[in-house]
Amino acid sequence: MPSIADEPPALHDALDLLHKASRTPAKQRTVKVSSIVDVICRHALQHGLDQDALRDVVQLASVKTNLDQTSVTTLVKNLYPAQWVPGDIIVTVVGALGQGKGKPSPATQDSLVKWLTAVHEIIEDANVLSRLYGVLFSMLDMISIRTSLCHLLSLITRRKHVKPFRIQQLLELSRGLGNEPALQGLLRVYKDYYPDIILGSTSTSRKSFSPRPDSVWRTRISAIQEASAATNDSSVDRHNGFRVLRKGPKRSKVAVIPEVHTYYATENSVTLEGIDNVEDFVEKLDRLEPPGQLVALLTDSLLQKYVELTPSPIVSTRIDLWLATCLEELYEAEGLETGDAQYLSEVLDGLLKHAQYTKAMHPTVLAFLKEYLPIWNGQENVDSILGLLSYIPIDSFKDVYSTYLSSAERALAGHGPSAHPKLIEFYSSLFQHQVSTTSSKNDRHSSSSHRVLKDLVAHVSELSTSLLLSLPLNSGSSLISSILGFYELLSTSSKPHVIPIILPPMHLIYLLAQNASSTMLSRVYGIIGSYKVAFDQHPKPVKDYYPVSVTERLNSCLRDLYNMLWVSRALSIQDQKSVGLYCDPSLRVALKDYLSSLDRDYSISTAFALSNNAWLASGSAAAWRALEERDIETEGYDKDSIRYHHGPVTPRSLEVLKRKGGINVEWDGPMGYKVFVLNWLAERGLSGIKQFMFATVTDLKGKV
Template sequence: MPPIVDDREPPASLHDALESLEKASRTPAKQRAVKVSGVIDVICRHAFEDGLDDDTLRTVVHVASRKTELDQTSVTTLVKNLYPAQRVPADVVVTVVGALGQGKGKPSPGSQNGLVKWLAIVHEIIEDPNILSRLYGVLFGMLDMISIRTSLCHLLSLITRRKHVKPFRIQQLLEYSRSLGNEPALQGLLRIYKDYYPDIILGTTSTNRHSFPPRPDPEWRTRILAIQEWAAAVSDSTLEQPNGFKVLRKGPKRTKVSLIPDVHTYHTNEASVTLEGIDNVQDFVEKLDRIEPPGQLISFLTDPLLQKYVDLRPSPITSRRIELWLSTCLEEQYNTIKDGTGDSQYLSEILDGFLKHAQYTKVLPQLVQAFLREYLLVWDGVQDVDSILGLLSYIPLQPFHDTYTAFLRLAERAIIANSSPEAYERLLGLYTSLLRHWAVQTPPRPPPPGFALDDPNQRIFADLSEHVSQLSLSLLLSTPPTDATLLSKILTFYEVLSTCSTPYHVPILLPPSHLLYLLTLTPSTTALDRTAGIIAACKTAFNNHPGDVKDYYSKDALASMNCSLRDFYHFIWISRALSTGQNALGLHCYSSLRDTLNTYLSSLDHQYAIQTAFNVSHNPWLASLSAAAWRELEERKVREGAFDRRSVEWHRGPVSSRSLEVLGKNGGVDVGWEAYRVEVFKWLEGRGVGGLKGYIFAASTEEFRRRYGEEV
């Protein structure tokens, strides 16, 4: 006779484990062929690592939501590991709610309590967000169950909206409160009801930290985010970012006191329309004109829905209420910080709120500007640095000298006092963000009567660029060239400047020649390519400028730009690197130094010369890449020409104009010097290094671009 209990290995696959679980749930413990603990481990391990898909989740919930032969420990373990890989289907929620209550087939009170807690945790990622609202009456009717009352009150506190607050429910809650005393969770739910109808629910509701729904276990929350991100079923922000058309609720009592209150609308009646009753964008749009403003409008700094309401329904009263609160609060914060008695937490919260509002509206209120003028005088350059610099990037368009005197000089002084590379990177990031903001703010204007830089609005960009150029040149000369992050910040500023230039609005501005040549000679392929991209963008802007460009830029400005454009053309394309002459500065290399370098290279090999030392084949930052591009090009030509690979002449490199001629005559592939260079630049572009090709095509004639398949 076979044994009743067999210690065979648990099933290895999830499918087998689910079948074993369903079978075990119907089989008494002494008659099972497999230990149920091993089956539970397989399912929970899969849930923790990959999450449960819809079908698997339905199966496990179906087992956990009815009375079975499983022991309480196994059911509790299953419920604690219900990690959904996608949004929770509505039918699963219905199954869980149907499992609550008293009845012969219902699960144990402990299992029901675990399922209610699970609903409270996943209520934000349910596929149909209205399903719990439709089941509100069912859930509310179970408040008489002692075993699940606390968890049920927490769940109802999370999903309660104005439409759920009915007179009979208020009466029932008050009766529970009188008969049960100060039960924390029940008092928390009653407080939610009182927020909607303070005139009906009189008296005070005593609350403590147990009155509010507990925060989800951090490990559980982190794990569900990782699972759902990996499954690509919901966005990364499903649990972290609030719904933009729902009032933001911070939930349980926070360990840190917040200066900015939650949104609450007081003195309302049953016919009132409040922000707390809005659930979606359609509801918000339909009721916008009838919404009553909340008690403290300053909550707009942290609540996205109230922020939309304030911006879409502006009024003098609303603006005045906000200004009064902010002026009083900021003055108090400034005085306490100046005296050294302030709490940085409060100011950080206010500044973060200001920044979110500025990012949303693209406007920095005058009150905030006035505060920053004073606060920057005592700022240490460290506290709330991201918020401060973020706010400064939204300063409205005005003469750069005024902006620098009032704000930027003070910020620079505080940040530079730290003397760290990160401080300078933040500073360059500030100027880049400010440039973007000003470029968008520049109003449309007709062509100016004089030169571009004589126009006050365009002069602002020239002054900003000049200041950043001086800062960048100083940093490049005083920091090692290996500081890639700092170099990237400098290049980013000029990339933004070169790409946002538009006729009559933002002038065409190249970095000054000394800075441009220093960037060109930086030992980095990426820096060389991005510098080429900056020059290409400026050249394209000149090519596309309406009318004669000489009518809008002075001779000196055009001469300076032409020198830079020509020097880079000599440097990278026509093998005349470091050559001086008409409209060429030779990258500011002295003639004597150039001759000395040329003599040294010739002594190494008679084929070497300074003028060819920086072309695509010999440039130290491009040589290995161009060699790889040539090998790919040569292989393609051999296949297309049906060459005999054993007898064909292969190029040994490095590629030059002379070596390509010899190769064609000796039985190798026939590729011209110009075609080779174009192919190298196209090869580089296909691998993310497209600035060089962009520059060559921008600086070349239309015939050249047509020849190599470029649209003109």
């Protein structure tokens, strides 16, 4: 039999060939259908099917054709949407279900229902399946698709769908068919909405609930959708948290945080389960009835919005009572070492999600943490515990530290240096939240808020210094990175009259600057450069807002870092101006003599400059080569005859190079060697040094 060409056809051509094959009897075809199907499925697996291609394949699978069952089943199993699934495709699939001469085979219909179950959360019009609910429900008498159909209906059922006649039909089916698992699962969903009408127990098993798509399918569709979202703005989530959260059948039967359900509802009730979009929520907000399990707000974003927008003393009391009872039981169980780790983890995760939404911690949670932290082991649920603590309200840092934070520090310290970065990262989150809280206050000059921020920074500075000095030299890179992350946040958080400029201790900055890493050095320079920019942008005169000692400390650090890298005066001390990184003068003299004894061109003054700095020398050398090659190409020099520089680059070596037939490059100035190196390093991730110099050096200040 002739086969398709060796070159696989494009998707569009393959779809055309498939349409022709579907209308042609198998014995009259000139192409092999399996090869065409393979092309389509391979494209779907790698890139997903756009809406037009998806529509083409669905239309073929939704009618009776000359395609064999294997090919159709393979196509349906590989229907990976690259974008949101249009509503008309869903209508086409539902229209293919049922009895009829032109309908696809029962096996194909079952595959299509399973596909609807798999994609029901990524449909473009979230209401399309809801509008087709009656059509789907009426097909429950079809044995071939009943199991898959029950699974689909269990996922899309809302209170508005639960009608008396449907309850009656389900009960009659259940009595006639016995304990059919999928049917019992759907009946259980109905009973959740009307427990007083559907009496008795509904037996459920694992097969009662819709199985999740296999892991390969889920992984693939997620990757395809994410890739499509990067290039298609229409792929943004349209639900935006305006539907109640359903966690699916795999959740534990003893899960502590329930899902949203409104019990004792009537035909005229307006419930959260019936909300599908923001317009619906806004229109019905004043008529919504609170659900039976208000504590579901810990994980359900729609219920969180409802509680925040419709405050009620009764609702607050119900939530407070549940939290108090639940947390007290958890604390007692932990104290007796009889607690359920998964149970506690779910509660803490829920509390953290609620805190992240409200940007505050519930008072009941504060009381729980006060008692729980002293017995916490510092390892279990560490992210949730520290995440909650980052939202702790602070009126006095000293009081909060003694009551809560000291216990957390001791618990983490018990796990050694590996826990230190996480501790500093926690304080970064805590500081960020305090900055946000202070910025939102009406009192722009709140001395108490400023005191809290300063005390917090002072504690982190003391803690960081202690942790650094406890580690071996040039170790703990993750800790150093976390510390620098805190000060990067601190240096860029100031806001005139609202958030004060708070300097780190300069001895800590000098200690960090001596770490053997070009990245760390760049970040240190970037931090000090940010402080320089902050003071430059502050209302003048600065001395009316900050003591002279503050600006003097920063100026001293600016000169030390400037002297070290830019003007070859490293470690030099000037009275009232710079401290030379606290290097003792006698040590500096000894180092100078030692270097001179090795080579007369060696000097302690230049040992830390751009060309000679141990952490930047290789980068500076590579930058020079790039500059040299650029000028040779631009000026049209002969590469075989021109004199090359052998480094390291100095002002004198550039003069010599120029006289002996090399390229002509200045040492200083906006177009000189040093600025080129700054830009070259910045392009490769070391932008902090450039930021510092362009904020400090007079010739460069204010330039990009």
